[in-house]
Amino acid sequence: VAFSPQDVEARRWLCERLSEVGLEAGTDCYGNVLGTWPGVQRAALIGSHTDTVPRGGWLDGALGVIYGLEAARVIREDRPDRSIGVDVISFQDEEGTYLPCLGSKSFCGLLQSGEIEAARSVSGEPLSDALGRAGFKGEPFRARPDRHIAFLEAHIEQGPRLISSGTRVGVVTSFVGIRRMTVSARGRADHAGTTPMTMRRDAAAPLFRFAAWVSEHFAAAGGPDTVWNIGKFAVEPGAANVVPSGAQLTLEFRDSDPDLLDRLEAAVYEHLQQLARETDISIEAQATARIPPARTTETVSDVIAVAARDNGCEPLLMQSGAGHDCMILGKSMPTGMMFIPSIGGRSHDIDEDTDERDIVFGCQVMVNAVERLLMT
Amino acid sequence: VAFSPQDVEARRWLCERLSEVGLEAGTDCYGNVLGTWPGVQRAALIGSHTDTVPRGGWLDGALGVIYGLEAARVIREDRPDRSIGVDVISFQDEEGTYLPCLGSKSFCGLLQSGEIEAARSVSGEPLSDALGRAGFKGEPFRARPDRHIAFLEAHIEQGPRLISSGTRVGVVTSFVGIRRMTVSARGRADHAGTTPMTMRRDAAAPLFRFAAWVSEHFAAAGGPDTVWNIGKFAVEPGAANVVPSGAQLTLEFRDSDPDLLDRLEAAVYEHLQQLARETDISIEAQATARIPPARTTETVSDVIAVAARDNGCEPLLMQSGAGHDCMILGKSMPTGMMFIPSIGGRSHDIDEDTDERDIVFGCQVMVNAVERLLMT
Numbered sequence: 001v002a003f004s005p006q007d008v009e010a011r012r013w014l015c016e017r018l019s020e021v022g023l024e025a026g027t028d029c030y031g032n033v034l035g036t037w038p039g040v041q042r043a044a045l046i047g048s049h050t051d052t053v054p055r056g057g058w059l060d061g062a063l064g065v066i067y068g069l070e071a072a073r074v075i076r077e078d079r080p081d082r083s084i085g086v087d088v089i090s091f092q093d094e095e096g097t098y099l100p101c102l103g104s105k106s107f108c109g110l111l112q113s114g115e116i117e118a119a120r121s122v123s124g125e126p127l128s129d130a131l132g133r134a135g136f137k138g139e140p141f142r143a144r145p146d147r148h149i150a151f152l153e154a155h156i157e158q159g160p161r162l163i164s165s166g167t168r169v170g171v172v173t174s175f176v177g178i179r180r181m182t183v184s185a186r187g188r189a190d191h192a193g194t195t196p197m198t199m200r201r202d203a204a205a206p207l208f209r210f211a212a213w214v215s216e217h218f219a220a221a222g223g224p225d226t227v228w229n230i231g232k233f234a235v236e237p238g239a240a241n242v243v244p245s246g247a248q249l250t251l252e253f254r255d256s257d258p259d260l261l262d263r264l265e266a267a268v269y270e271h272l273q274q275l276a277r278e279t280d281i282s283i284e285a286q287a288t289a290r291i292p293p294a295r296t297t298e299t300v301s302d303v304i305a306v307a308a309r310d311n312g313c314e315p316l317l318m319q320s321g322a323g324h325d326c327m328i329l330g331k332s333m334p335t336g337m338m339f340i341p342s343i344g345g346r347s348h349d350i351d352e353d354t355d356e357r358d359i360v361f362g363c364q365v366m367v368n369a370v371e372r373l374l375m376t
Numbered sequence: 377v378a379f380s381p382q383d384v385e386a387r388r389w390l391c392e393r394l395s396e397v398g399l400e401a402g403t404d405c406y407g408n409v410l411g412t413w414p415g416v417q418r419a420a421l422i423g424s425h426t427d428t429v430p431r432g433g434w435l436d437g438a439l440g441v442i443y444g445l446e447a448a449r450v451i452r453e454d455r456p457d458r459s460i461g462v463d464v465i466s467f468q469d470e471e472g473t474y475l476p477c478l479g480s481k482s483f484c485g486l487l488q489s490g491e492i493e494a495a496r497s498v499s500g501e502p503l504s505d506a507l508g509r510a511g512f513k514g515e516p517f518r519a520r521p522d523r524h525i526a527f528l529e530a531h532i533e534q535g536p537r538l539i540s541s542g543t544r545v546g547v548v549t550s551f552v553g554i555r556r557m558t559v560s561a562r563g564r565a566d567h568a569g570t571t572p573m574t575m576r577r578d579a580a581a582p583l584f585r586f587a588a589w590v591s592e593h594f595a596a597a598g599g600p601d602t603v604w605n606i607g608k609f610a611v612e613p614g615a616a617n618v619v620p621s622g623a624q625l626t627l628e629f630r631d632s633d634p635d636l637l638d639r640l641e642a643a644v645y646e647h648l649q650q651l652a653r654e655t656d657i658s659i660e661a662q663a664t665a666r667i668p669p670a671r672t673t674e675t676v677s678d679v680i681a682v683a684a685r686d687n688g689c690e691p692l693l694m695q696s697g698a699g700h701d702c703m704i705l706g707k708s709m710p711t712g713m714m715f716i717p718s719i720g721g722r723s724h725d726i727d728e729d730t731d732e733r734d735i736v737f738g739c740q741v742m743v744n745a746v747e748r749l750l751m752t
Contacts, residue, residue, distance in 0.1 A: 157570065158567055158570045159567065159570030159571050159572070160571065160572075160575050161572065164575070176569065178569070180616055190721065191534055191535065191697070191698065191721075191723065191724070192603065192604075192605035192607060192628060193552065193554070193603060193628075193630050193697035193698045194533065194534045194535030194696070194697035194698050194721070194723075195535050195536065195603070195697070195721060196535070196536070196537065196601075196603065197595070197602075197603055197604075199536050199540070199721075202605075204587075204606060204609065205587075205591055205606075208584055208587035208588045208591070208606070208609075209588045209591070211580075211581075211584035211587075211588075212584045212585045212587075212588040215581055215584070215585070219573070225572075226573075227568065227569065227571070227572065227573055228568075228573075229568035229578075229616070229617065229618075229619055230580060230581075230584070230611075230620075231568060231611065231614065231615050231616045231617060231618050231619065231620060232611060232614050232615065232616055233580065233584075233609055233610075233611045233623075234609075234610075235606075235607065235608060235609045238607065238608050239607050239608065240556055240605070240607045240608055240626040240628050241605065241607060241628055242605075242607050243605055243607070244606075244607060247609075250616040252568060252569075252616050252617055254569050320570075321567070321569035321570035321571070322567065322569045322570050345566065345567075345570070345571060345575075347567065347570075348567070
């Protein structure tokens with residue numbers, strides 16, 4: 001977990017490994033680790049993050065950092081005198097223990113004023129305390145468009161598409177946009193035995209109808225890759241014999257088409273208004289997050305796809321349903337991202353794993369892609 | 377609340393008042409208070425309960441006990457030499473702080489073996505500790521079919537029918553039967569961004585559909601007085617971006633027709649099986665309570681209705697959506713129950729109240745009914 005003693009140790013360890021392969025390695029004040037290929041004006045930037053979630057697995061996102069280390073190692077071993085080198089990076093706190101994508105946001109100059117000061121862990125520890133505790137020093141590393149020809153990130157899929165289709169490499173063409181909404185209804189608590197149905201103001205009833213409608217409407221109006229989820233649903237006061245006075249749910253939906261997200265969100269508001277009219281229950285809906293979709297760079301994706309085919313794998317072109325540092329890096333330089341299968345689609349759990357042959361195969365594809373990129 | 381210092385004090389207070397009007401008063405080992413009209417072989421039994429719920433109001437069920445006290449007082453004042461007298465009772469723990477209808481169940485010999493030993497409060501205190509603490513003594517009072525010609529109970533309605541129709545007296549013809557069911561679904565937690573819709577096993581989705589179906593089906597297949605409620609709904613793990621691995625709800629429905637309750641329960645199982653087949657989600661339903669409907673005695677109800685008309689009120693014949701001591705007493709003797717309006721239909725809350733004129737009017741009807749009963 002970001003800023004834990006293990007995280008600090010892992011980042012020091014990574015600096016040593018990067019130095020061993022001939023890169024100039026160090027950390028910045030946030031704990032970002034950067035290994036710089038010496039003596040070149042330009043370099044491909046490869047990496048991901050080494051922090052994880054509590055009880056997280058060993059691959060998300062250390063895999064992408066180690067792929068970077070290995071790519072730098074073999075390419076340097078092969079031709080240390082290249083004019084375009086390989087830089088390797090491990091970003092800090094991608095998982096948001098304190099601030100999601102802290103490291104990559106800082107790297108791309110996207111931290112908002114006051115964002116560091118306001119950030120806290122779930123347990124309430126301020127990010128500033130964690131920074132002091134960890135003791136990282138140095139000016140923040142910054143993206144250098146003059147130097148970095150592209151950012152490449154490898155990651156386990158965290159979903160079942162590759163593993164279930166038997167495909168060893170996925171090329172990420174886009175990151176989904178995310179809409180998260182909270183829907184609240186307010187009615188009146190009444191005795192559920194003595195209050196006639198016509199006299200009730202049951203807050204939960206319209207939200208049950210809404211939840212059932214979401215399944216039907218999103219399946220019909222969404223795209224082939226649209227996903228949605230009602231992951232929270234609470235009823236007040238929550239007694240078997242009391243008519244619900246309040247009900248609240250969260251709806252989240254994701255797609256890479258921003259117009260489709262807009263249409264779905266508009267349909268949600270319209271349907272809720274209709275339900276409120278029909279049931280005379282006060283319903284409020286609020287968007288709590290609107291993360292816009294993002295795309296990787298087509299030319300970089302093409303290079304990864306060609307590298308995969310070179311190794312005998314027709315890659316799956318896919319959207320990423322989760323956010324990654326690569327999504328942030330896209331604001332500063334060309335980007336490409338590849339997925340390798342995760343067994344059972346598991347992640348964020350100690351059971352997270354990938355067949356070792358898939359790990360090795362993915363690394364070969366990555367190195368092949370980087371080599372192609374250095375030649376362009 | 378039953379067995380609280382206030383409850384013990386209230387029951388001692390009641391004994392004094394009953395003695396003042398010439399009844400022989402005392403408590404039994406449970407705290408039931410009985411005032412016996414001396415020198416008669418037969419008596420009408422009037423009463424209810426003086427315990428309430430935490431933060432409960434002042435009328436549920438003290439009103440019915442005080443009506444009994446007042447009926448005994450005026451009838452004794454009028455003709456102390458009657459051959460049929462008026463006994464007054466306040467049952468213990470009708471509200472089920474430890475054991476619902478403890479007092480009336482004991483009175484009617486309906487306590488099951490081991491029931492006292494197993495009963496505990498929500499906070500975990502055994503009933504036996506509460507009994508020891510309160511220190512009530514004496515053999516349990518018992519219903520005496522040779523003596524008691526009928527049991528009459530007055531109570532606030534706890535619903536809005538009387539207050540909203542402007543009727544001052546309701547005559548209860550039946551007590552609804554109650555079915556309570558727990559429905560649980562088990563699916564699989566997955567990342568709600570990275571798992572395609574077709575690969576999810578969302579435990580909440582079929583229960584949302586079920587909840588929406590309940591509203592439609594019960595409205596169509598239920599009777600005019602059928603009521604139902606989904607008062608609890610929980611989703612696991614309960615995170616916006618995690619597909620629900622579990623979902624659980626409680627469904628409660630009430631009607632005075634046992635066949636209708638059976639048909640509705642059967643339809644619930646059938647629909648859940650269909651949903652389980654369609655969604656491939658494992659769904660379990662379990663009936664956690666099946667309280668059969670009960671009826672009051674027609675001749676006693678008629679007497680209350682005539683008394684109401686005598687006082688210029690055409691009473692509303694109604695079913696009781698809640699349980700009462702009267703429901704228990706029906707197994708031992710003829711019973712009648714009357715409701716008076718409760719403002720806003722409120723009860724089980726300190727805001728519970730009734731217009732003082734309605735309280736007085738109801739008492740006049742009760743006394744009139746008792747007098748008629750004593751003449752039959």
